[in-house]
Amino acid sequence: MPSAKTQPARGMRDFLPVDVRKREYVIGVIKSVYERYGFEPLETPAVENIETLMGKYGEEGNQLIFKILKRGEHEKTGEADLALRYDLTVPLARVVGQYQNELPKFFKRYQIQPVWRADRPARGRFREFYQCDVDVLGSRSMVVEAELIAAASDALVALGFNDFVIRVNHRQVLIGLGDRAGIRHDHIEPALTTIDKLDKIGVEGVEKELSARIGPTSTTKLVDFFRELASLDQAADIASEEASAMKEKALNAAILGRLVEFVGDHEKGSRGVEDLRSIIELSEGTSAARRIRLDPSLARGLSYYTGAIIEINVSDLTGSLGGGGRYDNLVGMFLGKDVPACGFSLGLERIIVVMSEREMFPPELISSPADVMVTIWNEDSIAESIALATELRREGLRVDLYPEADKMGKQFKYASSRGIPFVLILGDDERAHGELAIKNMKSGEQIRLPFELLKTSPQRNVQHADDQTVKSKRNIEALLKWLRNGSKAGEAGDSIKPGA
Structure with a gap:
């Protein structure tokens, strides 16, 4: 007491x-x-x-x-x-x-x-x-x-x-x-x-x-x-x-x-x-x-x-x-x-x-302070996790960024304790293959989608930079569509095309 x-x-x-x-x-x-x-x-x-x-x-x-x-x-x-x-x-x-x-x-x-x-x-x-x-x-x-x-x-x-x-x-x-x-x-x-x-x-x-x-x-x-x-x-x-x-x-x-x-x-x-x-x-x-x-x-x-x-x-x-x-x-x-x-x-x-x-309040008001949580895989991935969180926030999503490179189990447990429905993972393997892992915390389902963030490093030419900006924007839009459609895996594959 x-x-x-x-x-x-x-x-x-x-x-x-x-x-x-x-x-x-x-x-x-x-x-x-x-x-x-x-x-x-x-x-x-x-x-x-x-x-x-x-x-x-x-x-x-x-x-x-x-x-x-x-x-x-x-x-x-x-x-x-x-x-x-x-x-x-x-x-x-x-x-x-x-x-x-x-x-x-x-x-x-x-x-x-x-x-x-x-x-x-x-x-x-x-x-x-x-x-x-x-x-x-x-x-x-x-x-x-x-x-x-x-x-x-x-x-x-x-x-x-x-x-x-x-x-x-x-x-x-x-x-x-x-x-x-x-x-x-x-x-x-x-x-x-x-x-x-x-x-x-x-x-x-x-x-x-x-x-x-x-x-x-x-x-x-x-x-x-x-x-x-x-x-x-x-x-x-x-x-x-x-x-x-x-x-x-x-x-x-x-x-x-x-x-x-x-x-x-x-x-x-x-x-x-x-x-x-x-x-x-x-x-x-x-x-x-x-x-x-x-x-x-x-x-x-x-x-x-x-x-x-x-x-x-x-x-x-x-x-x-x-x-x-x-x-x-x-x-x-x-x-x-x-x-x-x-x-x-x-x-x-x-x-x-x-x-x-x-029980008149909208369920989402009580259940979760964020729409999605971005994890940090290790010290090398921090910058990309921050960039991903930043892009999603610009699109109007409520995004929680886990602040430490803890074990994934601890990060998932934290997301569950806050009622956050989706967790995004940029692990070594995902980054190596230009992909993003998404875990549905309610169903436990986890899928990987083709995905590439806009790189902040200098580009070789303006055309390359423009192409990458378009690609990054399409990837973000497809991810947003996937999240807002309630994480239907079949729709996700249709929404995000490799190399789009």
Whole structure:
């Protein structure tokens, strides 16, 4: 068992090569999708002034901020003036406040960087983790919400997910529900925190906790509303079991209708309901349309949300694959005036956990760091082995060059340990006959092919040099074809002709 001296800090991780390849693959797919939607990259420092972060994430969030103690005499008091980045949204708001005159009218940015939270580590939950954010600043249009939802949906589909649910709610709907239920304004926030647990503790659990926090009188009407929504969901299951897309559409329509009845003419609540209706309508025709599910219990706990609240879930993960929403007031804390803003964040770590457990990664990503390994026969063959590796790399292959003239058995064992599928051998006999040996490490098959590398020694005349260049190029092309065709020996003989 590793000693404490070699283990990373609790909630932190090392990433070995296979892990890094997985992470880079997921990040690459997400970046590609974000850029197709016109988002630009942004990076901000890991360390922020503590006043930049405090008070932006609610009471619970404040407790999870990693504070950096002042040095010297302040260490004893525990005083801190700096903190590690908690998320990517607040730093974005700070950047907009700092560079407002240099940014476009509608600032569309993506940001993929680590954040830190003093949370309790659990499956898929770490103290250091990456977020993959997209945000649009400068517009109040619900087109922004629809675009962000579509971008996140497209990214997950591109990664191979097809069973996720996009839960959508609205901050003003929550306020309207609370007001209409008779909950005092100073009880709204604790009530929302409890309602957000509905999917975890059920209606009965919510009723019990609400009664304890805000009293039974204010609880009854709100709990009855959510109990009714639960029955709508069950009815939709029975009526539309064979058509999930139609089920979600019918269920969303029923929830909208019930929300209209419950909030009535409540100004904020009714406006929130219409925003939800717009988001659903604008999402038609996107990959997200059949995945959107209205969820009036969704709150996500962040106090800076002002409008739509979004979360993506899969059934085999506690917690979400991502979340976000509208935060029109946050930038105003840095700028002195409100700037409309909406964003969404995919959780890289949780995506990787689920993809690994479901075996969703491309096999070649996990199995091998190289397409082929070039051996070194002896000290005299080093230059030719390097030349062969160089030529193949120029053609786009991933090539590992064994660095020492070990016994072939050791070199084969090394290639197998790294999962490299092919090994190329330039032994004395092969070089003497102008050939190259290729070993398929999976089948054990080994064949020899006519092959001659481009020599680096001076040529007798220009014509001879040109002829040799053509010959070498043809040999490399034939070898590449052989490797890329899956090492079929019959095709190899047809591809590479003696003296070609």
